[in-house]
Amino acid sequence: MPQISLADLNAAGKADFVAALANVVEHSPWTAEKLAEQRPFAGIVQLHTALMAAIQSAEPDVQLALIRAHPDLANKTQRAAGLTAESADEQNSAGLDRLSDAEYAAFERVNNAYREKFGFPYIVCVRRHTRDSILHDFETRLRNIAKTETRRAIEEIGRISALRLDQLVIAEDRLKVHGRLSTHVLDNHAGKPAPGIALELVELAKLGEDRVIARAATNADGRTDQPLIGGRPLPIGRYELKFSIGKYYAERGVQTPDPPFLDEIPLRFAISEPEGHYHVPLLVTPWSYATYRGS
Known part of the structure; x- marks a missing residue:
């Protein structure tokens, strides 16, 4: 069009x-x-x-x-x-x-x-x-x-x-029709943002197949270069963010068990506000992690 x-x-x-x-x-x-x-x-x-x-x-x-x-x-x-x-x-x-x-x-x-x-x-x-x-x-x-x-x-x-x-x-003005989903990974073990972490956003489904919505890697600031979803509404539903943590720590020479205690971390959350801003950060060490809804 x-x-x-x-x-x-x-x-x-x-x-x-x-x-x-x-x-x-x-x-x-x-x-x-x-x-x-x-x-x-x-x-x-x-x-x-x-x-x-x-x-x-x-x-x-x-x-x-x-x-x-x-x-x-x-x-x-x-x-x-x-x-x-x-x-x-x-x-x-x-x-x-x-x-x-x-x-x-x-x-x-x-x-x-x-x-x-x-x-x-x-x-x-x-x-x-x-x-x-x-x-x-x-x-x-x-x-x-x-x-x-x-x-x-x-x-x-x-x-x-x-x-x-x-x-x-x-037009110069905009209709309020878009939402934004973002993430940020903080390495609490090193005390700084975590670059180079591969991640995947998946839309979960009850009756059909789950859908991969986005794949990305964190940059030097621990964020993705682009929002995981942006420039459109956030579809109401259930999602999973998967973070490849084991590879990240192995590449940095952090001593972990084999296999590592935390390898891939899945965060499951839901979206109910299509025009809202959802920020889903990950705070991680080789042995623990936490998240919350940020802004």
Whole structure:
């Protein structure tokens, strides 16, 4: 999706403006037409606020049509027929294009139950979730009434559209749609940061395979050069950070048993705030370690 500056959007003809924003809300270019009439926008936050106001002020039948324009999640038939590029990227980001048989069965069950109860597809901003958290959210929301789910669907469309605008529009201000996950290793045995420690971030799954999200090594400051997750939401879910400690101390000539008491250290933690900052440090010696949620 080519990016466009907010200044160019403000100056564009109506047809070009609508074409640029046509897919910000799934199969609903009327939302872009409404926005075209309200220019100029001072920032992307104002643009998104106007978009949500247009959706929330629409007639109930128009809102329902907007909700129904969205695809089911992990639906093989719909994927074969072709999703929009935006929906495909979003579903793929959560691994919905490579589910286990058990996960496909679980998604099919909850999709059918949700449609049968509410008459429209379940909508969630999948970039804020893992496979496990989507299934958990499905089950939780199945207990709601239709009025509540209509409101929830529009809220999720708001989150989806904010992320799509963030990827599309270049502006001086920013939407608060990104989180950050970082780490820092301190060698308490040497009393300084620990460089050269290989680490791996894994997304844990109940029904399918765990996914490696990032691999990195600590730098001279004991940190990774880039956040483990950054520039996007932190998907809600359970994770494991694995640190290769045994090799680090062996390379520094520290006397340890063979095999070492601590070789690979796994830290398991959960993320519940997609737009938050999670800092998961490791304080380590050859015989002990500790962690906490930092900032």
